Amino acid sequence: MGILDDKTIMITGAASGIGRATAVEAGAEGARLLLTDVNDEQGEAVAAEIGDGATYLHCDVTDEASVEAAVKAAVSGLGRLDCSFNCAGILGVVGNIGELPLDGWKQLIDVDLNGVFLCTKHQINVMAEQGSGSILNMASAAGLIGWPGASGYVAAKHAVVGLSKAAALEYAEQGVRVNSICPSYVITPLVEKDLFEDVLGNDEELIGAARANHPIGRFAQPEEIAAAAVWLLSDKASFVTGSAMSVDGGYTAP
Numbered sequence: 149m150g151i152l153d154d155k156t157i158m159i160t161g162a163a164s165g166i167g168r169a170t171a172v173e174a175g176a177e178g179a180r181l182l183l184t185d186v187n188d189e190q191g192e193a194v195a196a197e198i199g200d201g202a203t204y205l206h207c208d209v210t211d212e213a214s215v216e217a218a219v220k221a222a223v224s225g226l227g228r229l230d231c232s233f234n235c236a237g238i239l240g241v242v243g244n245i246g247e248l249p250l251d252g253w254k255q256l257i258d259v260d261l262n263g264v265f266l267c268t269k270h271q272i273n274v275m276a277e278q279g280s281g282s283i284l285n286m287a288s289a290a291g292l293i294g295w296p297g298a299s300g301y302v303a304a305k306h307a308v309v310g311l312s313k314a315a316a317l318e319y320a321e322q323g324v325r326v327n328s329i330c331p332s333y334v335i336t337p338l339v340e341k342d343l344f345e346d347v348l349g350n351d352e353e354l355i356g357a358a359r360a361n362h363p364i365g366r367f368a369q370p371e372e373i374a375a376a377a378v379w380l381l382s383d384k385a386s387f388v389t390g391s392a393m394s395v396d397g398g399y400t401a402p
């Protein structure tokens with residue numbers, strides 16, 4: 149018996165990192181999955197690794213037609229849509245706000261915020277019609293506190309927390325739960341490549357300072373976020389809606 153037995157789930161950003169780890173964990177807990185991403189080669193590989201019960205479909209979360217088609221494919225392929233994890237995201241443009249280019253800002257907001265809006269919009273209509281559903285949106289510790297040098301990311305993630313709370317209130321009576329999840333630093337390509345390598349130049353002192361901000365004394369593995377995500381998606385979390393769950397080793401506790 150798995151906690152997601154008989155549940156159908158759509159996951160965005162499922163080709164890598166936290167989305168991939170959640171797909172694997174949800175499959176192990178009995179879910180049937182529609183995995184989506186823009187990285188088709190890696191997405192297909194994740195579906196193949198999970199095997200029976202997982203299929204992959206290209207979906208760019210910034211494109212409403214693409215999102216609408218993926219939600220329709222989930223319903224027609226899986227029979228219904230019980231849960232969704234809107235995990236796709238990018239680190240995007242970094243730098244102090246006085247130096248940020250508008251096009252980089254817009255790209256970041258498009259993926260990290262508009263993508264979550266479009267997915268939630270189309271998924272919630274299906275779930276409201278069914279009279280049940282659970283949507284989990286990927287925010288971040290940066291959705292709860294400020295991070296210097298990342299105002300676009302911080303703005304998008306704060307907005308994801310707010311959007312999820314508002315949607316939770318709007319659809320509670322129709323049986324749809326909407327939550328967000330707020331990890332701090334998780335060892336994925338977004339952190340190892342885009343942040344540590346490209347932004348911090350693999351400077352051990354800077355990386356050590358980031359690590360030291362975690363009272364638990366280390367960064368997270370994607371599986372540790374996946375465990376919380378699967379629980380929030382499942383009926384085990386039947387009384388949880390409108391929450392922004394920190395999974396951050398105590399990062400935002402001080």
Ligand SMILES: NC(=O)c1ccc[n+]([C@@H]2O[C@H](COP(=O)([O-])OP(=O)(O)OC[C@H]3O[C@@H](n4cnc5c(N)ncnc54)[C@H](O)[C@@H]3O)[C@@H](O)[C@H]2O)c1
Binds near residue numbers: 186331338339
């Ligand atoms: N890694 C962390 O420390 C951390 C912490 C908090 C929140 N997050 C959030 O978790 C989510 C996943 O990040 P990750 O660390 O696993 O990164 P990742 O780079 O490993 O995975 C992100 C995935 O999103 C996909 N993606 C990017 N743009 C897309 C688009 N337009 N449409 C569809 N898919 C798209 C990528 O192809 C990739 O497979 C992101 O929203 C990120 O902001 C990450």
